[in-house]
Amino acid sequence: MRELSYKVIFVFVSVLSLLAPMTKSIAGEPPKDPILRIDTGMHVSGIRRVGIDAENRYLATGSGDKTVH
Structure with a gap:
């Protein structure tokens, strides 16, 4: 059992050592x-959050693309 592991x-x-030099050339x-x-x-991803200020003047949306509009 131990010998198998x-x-x-x-x-x-061994496989990792063979693949390691290839990663730099791929990048x-x-x-x-x-x-x-x-x-x-506008957002290029789906809207995740919507917020309104206390006086209902401003609306803000947050998206998965890390933008707020």
Whole structure:
């Protein structure tokens, strides 16, 4: 039983050591060119919270895209 678990650990570590050098090449460099992001004035994810101030003047919504409008 114990010998089997040592074999499993050995195989697992061996596979990880073979895959470790590949992770850097997969990640690559971030793009040098700017990325255009258009602000549409609305959430791009579902609204999670809605809040109103005490005097009912302002309404705010919070979204999964981490914005508040």
